[in-house]
Amino acid sequence: xxxxxxxxxxxxxxxxxxxxxxxxxxxxxxxxxxxxxxxxxxxxxxxxxxxxxxxxxxxxxxxxxxxxxxxxxxxxxxxxxxxxxxxxxxxxxxxxxxxxxxxxxxxxxxxxxxxxxxxxxxxxxxxxxxx
Numbered sequence: 593x594x595x596x597x598x599x600x601x602x603x604x605x606x607x608x609x610x611x612x613x614x615x616x617x618x619x620x621x622x623x624x625x626x627x628x629x630x631x632x633x634x635x636x637x638x639x640x641x642x643x644x645x646x647x648x649x650x651x652x653x654x655x656x657x658x659x660x661x662x663x664x665x666x667x668x669x670x671x672x673x674x675x676x677x678x679x680x681x682x683x684x685x686x687x688x689x690x691x692x693x694x695x696x697x698x699x700x701x702x703x704x705x706x707x708x709x710x711x712x713x714x715x716x717x718x719x720x721x722x723x
Contacts, residue, residue: 606675607687610675610676611691615690617672622697622698624658625658625662631654635652639719
């Protein structure tokens with residue numbers, strides 16, 4: 593009987609480690625995506641105020657730095673994600689809900705960035721037509 597308890601305790605500890613790693617990953621991604629969104633908004637302001645393409649280039653480089661960092665984070669946690677996928681049916685509903693909420697928040701940020709970037713593209717086309 594004690595063996596089952598230990599196995600259950602080990603499974604719970606592994607779940608908590610995986611959950612903490614993934615929540616940490618998504619928190620860090622969220623922080624970086626917020627920075628990308630702020631930079632995208634700055635880029636739009638530059639277009640609206642007929643700023644220079646050098647200013648835009650700096651903003652784009654800063655956005656790429658953040659996106660590269662997100663890619664590095666994703667690659668570093670690849671094994672954690674694989675372990676999650678392999679065992680997610682065994683996870684508690686609380687853990688699954690926490691992870692779902694974190695993923696939803698990151699997804700909402702990405703959608704907001706895409707909308708902002710679409711607007712930036714429109715502003716850029718409008719500005720180039722004036723030239």
